[in-house]
Amino acid sequence: MTDLVLRDDKDGLAVLTLNRPDKLNSLTVGLFKQLRQHISDIRRDDTVGCVILRGAGKCFSAGHDLNDISEGEEVPSRGWHSETLRMMEKLPKPVIAAVHSHCYTGALEVALAADFIVAADNAKFGDTHAKWALTPIWGMSQRLPRRVGIATAKKLMFTCETILADEALRIGLAEQVFPVADFEAETEALARRMLENSAFSHAANKRLLEATDSNPLDAGLQWEVMENEGTGPDMQDRINAFVKK
Structure with a gap:
């Protein structure tokens, strides 16, 4: 084929x-x-x-x-x-x-x-x-x-x-x-x-933007607070690498 x-x-x-x-x-x-x-x-x-x-x-x-x-x-x-x-x-x-x-x-x-x-x-x-x-x-x-x-x-x-x-x-x-x-x-x-940036954040940000697209601002802000996916498994490693520079 x-x-x-x-x-x-x-x-x-x-x-x-x-x-x-x-x-x-x-x-x-x-x-x-x-x-x-x-x-x-x-x-x-x-x-x-x-x-x-x-x-x-x-x-x-x-x-x-x-x-x-x-x-x-x-x-x-x-x-x-x-x-x-x-x-x-x-x-x-x-x-x-x-x-x-x-x-x-x-x-x-x-x-x-x-x-x-x-x-x-x-x-x-x-x-x-x-x-x-x-x-x-x-x-x-x-x-x-x-x-x-x-x-x-x-x-x-x-x-x-x-x-x-x-x-x-x-x-x-x-x-x-x-x-x-x-x-x-x-x-x-x-x-x-x-x-170079976190795959966890990319995926979470895409879902957040998708879910709130065209929503009223207050509804979007509330969604961001209540449905936030938190921190990724690579967060601590990324922060530690920056702090050690």
């Missing part, structure tokens, strides 16, 4: 690579099945502390494979793509979407399910559902406005316009932009900085 999603582990970092470079990594059911399996495996793998999701070849992904759609793709169940992305979103470890060049529509829905997006300076983003008389079913209508605000999300969805990396950074779609020549190294360096 062709490896449509590659996994490469190194010192706590798992790099998942969408691997249909001859088709600009366009997204098929077969690719999603392999992505879903990797997500399930990583959830159970305590040696992985951070994940980078990237694309092979010329771009991150040009989006949902329109040939798959036109030929009547066989989806395992209703909402299965969305469920797969939700599984990735809820991984108890940081997930970075590393976007270079094209990232359109379904590909943007995939990237938005990561904890945040970093972009190469040649990245291009867009939502073209309306161009093809489609509506989102993988999460665009929920994640995009949470990331950039509802008015900006409407503008992007209604116009189907393509925005470049600097604009994605300005509106909060991307968190950081790196020169394309240094993109892989800079993204890995960012992931390594996260790996």
Whole structure:
């Protein structure tokens, strides 16, 4: 079977690579099945502390494979793509979407399910559902406005316009932009900085942010106090190491 999603582990970092470079990594059911399996495996793998999701070849992904759609793709169940992305979103470890060049529509829905997006300076983003008389079913209508605000999300969805990396950074779609020549190294360096910190805290913080997203402030503060997960098993070792410096 062709490896449509590659996994490469190194010192706590798992790099998942969408691997249909001859088709600009366009997204098929077969690719999603392999992505879903990797997500399930990583959830159970305590040696992985951070994940980078990237694309092979010329771009991150040009989006949902329109040939798959036109030929009547066989989806395992209703909402299965969305469920797969939700599984990735809820991984108890940081997930970075590393976007270079094209990232359109379904590909943007995939990237938005990561904890945040970093972009190469040649990245291009867009939502073209309306161009093809489609509506989102993988999460665009929920994640995009949470990331950039509802008015900006409407503008992007209604116009189907393509925005470049600097604009994605300005509106909060991307968190950081790196020169394309240094993109892989800079993204890995960012992931390594996260790996230096407590995996316990990363998992607890993700659950806290998830549980209180969009809650009124007082309700969120109360949740933080009452549902706080306390201290991690590595707390004392980390403090002792700092004190001894």
